[in-house]
Amino acid sequence: MRSPRSFFAPLAVGAPAPVREIPTTPSRMIHFFDPSNEKLRARVPEMARSADILLANLEDAVAADRKEAARTGLVEVGRSANLGGTPLWVRVNALESPWVLDDLVTLVTEIGDVLDVVMIPKVEGPWDIAYVDRLLAQLEARAELQRPILVHAILETAAGVANVEEIAVASPRMQGISLGPADLAASRRMKTTRVGGGHPGYLVMADPDGDIARPSYQQDLWHYTLARMVDACTAAGIFPYYGPFGDIRDEPGCEAQFRAAYLMGCVGAWSLHPVQIAIAKRVFSPDPEEVRFARRVLEAIPDGSGVHMLDGKMQDDATYKQARVLVDLADMLARKDPELAEAYGQ
Ligand SMILES: CC(C)(COP(=O)(O)OP(=O)(O)OC[C@H]1O[C@@H](n2cnc3c(N)ncnc32)[C@H](O)[C@@H]1OP(=O)(O)O)[C@@H](O)C(=O)NCCC(=O)NCCSC(=O)C[C@](C)(O)C(=O)O
Numbered sequence: 001m002r003s004p005r006s007f008f009a010p011l012a013v014g015a016p017a018p019v020r021e022i023p024t025t026p027s028r029m030i031h032f033f034d035p036s037n038e039k040l041r042a043r044v045p046e047m048a049r050s051a052d053i054l055l056a057n058l059e060d061a062v063a064a065d066r067k068e069a070a071r072t073g074l075v076e077v078g079r080s081a082n083l084g085g086t087p088l089w090v091r092v093n094a095l096e097s098p099w100v101l102d103d104l105v106t107l108v109t110e111i112g113d114v115l116d117v118v119m120i121p122k123v124e125g126p127w128d129i130a131y132v133d134r135l136l137a138q139l140e141a142r143a144e145l146q147r148p149i150l151v152h153a154i155l156e157t158a159a160g161v162a163n164v165e166e167i168a169v170a171s172p173r174m175q176g177i178s179l180g181p182a183d184l185a186a187s188r189r190m191k192t193t194r195v196g197g198g199h200p201g202y203l204v205m206a207d208p209d210g211d212i213a214r215p216s217y218q219q220d221l222w223h224y225t226l227a228r229m230v231d232a233c234t235a236a237g238i239f240p241y242y243g244p245f246g247d248i249r250d251e252p253g254c255e256a257q258f259r260a261a262y263l264m265g266c267v268g269a270w271s272l273h274p275v276q277i278a279i280a281k282r283v284f285s286p287d288p289e290e291v292r293f294a295r296r297v298l299e300a301i302p303d304g305s306g307v308h309m310l311d312g313k314m315q316d317d318a319t320y321k322q323a324r325v326l327v328d329l330a331d332m333l334a335r336k337d338p339e340l341a342e343a344y345g346q
């Protein structure tokens with residue numbers, strides 16, 4: 001753990017100064033693509049227009065014999081593609097893998113100036129972030145980068161969840177954390193073969209009541225982890241994201257899982273397929289009706305204090321802050337998306 005006195009000191013001579021605040025930009029979906037795939041590389045400008053964040057995936061889902069092609073493909077994307085301002089992220093291979101060192105050295109050296117965030121899989125504790133932090137600083141210094149590359153951790157081991165609060169504050173580079181439900185399920189010995197989403201066996205049943213059929217309700221397997229992750233991130237001034245939803249054809253299931261995460265405080269989720277970009281856009285952009293009501297709350301309480309009534313609902317300092325969250329998010333998204341700007345009446 002860094003000393004609070006030197007928290008913002010660069011970790012290598014010549015490395016750029018760490019950021020004091022993590023940029024707040026639209027990040028409703030982190031769109032995954034495999035940069036070893038030539039067809040997808042050609043589509044990068046189109047993907048960058050539709051997604052808030054574009055992520056080149058080098059880790060799981062990229063076969064071992066495609067790892068180098070994926071790294072080289074990403075260097076090509078970083079050098080040549082016009083992303084129109086859409087941030088470019090990378091998920092590097094896991095820290096114990098034979099590929100990660102070359103991933104970091106090559107990418108920071110070759111395209112460090114256009115990489116915004118490095119996503120680190122299977123983070124177990126703050127020591128994993130400390131390792132990446134120092135290495136990035138050394139590489140940034142050598143490449144003479146002018147701004148630091150940020151770090152995003154995936155929460156996908158039981159140890160990672162146990163240490164999530166320390167991971168969130170492990171470095172000023174920490175941009176956010178995503179849930180990794182598949183590896184986390186394996187790490188915890190959960191008995192599910194799904195990538196995110198619910199399970200029909202995880203439910204609560206009403207008490208017996210004579211002969212009446214007992215209703216039962218499916219519960220959210222990820223609630224506890226997501227709640228801890230949201231608190232850890234928000235307390236640290238960084239951003240929480242739901243991760244992937246693997247059943248691409250189950251669009252309503254994906255939408256429900258994304259919405260639960262949105263309501264709980266997540267700023268976005270991953271999209272693994274183009275259909276999930278549209279789902280995330282729908283879910284992580286606040287509902288225009290809610291935004292209209294939130295604006296009325298702000299207008300009704302100009303100085304943000306005292307107690308007021310609006311449509312029979314009590315409003316006070318706390319509801320003012322809730323309204324602020326929605327309105328600020330709507331304003332930020334409206335600046336990017338003309339359709340939303342119109343829906344929000346701007
Ligand atoms: C699921 C797959 C195989 C279905 O791919 P498909 O080709 O079978 O699907 P499709 O419906 O037939 O595709 C239609 C069109 O969309 C294209 N397409 C398809 N996907 C994309 C994409 N992402 N971006 C841009 N275009 C895409 C595809 O190439 C095709 O184009 P075409 O009509 O011209 O032929 C495919 O979508 C895919 O590979 N997605 C990314 C998978 C991935 O990154 N997985 C790793 C992240 S999840 C994870 O690692 C877990 C975690 C966190 O670690 C943990 O919980 O532990």
Ligand SMILES: [Mg+2]
Binds near residue numbers: 121156180182
């Ligand atoms: Mg994983």
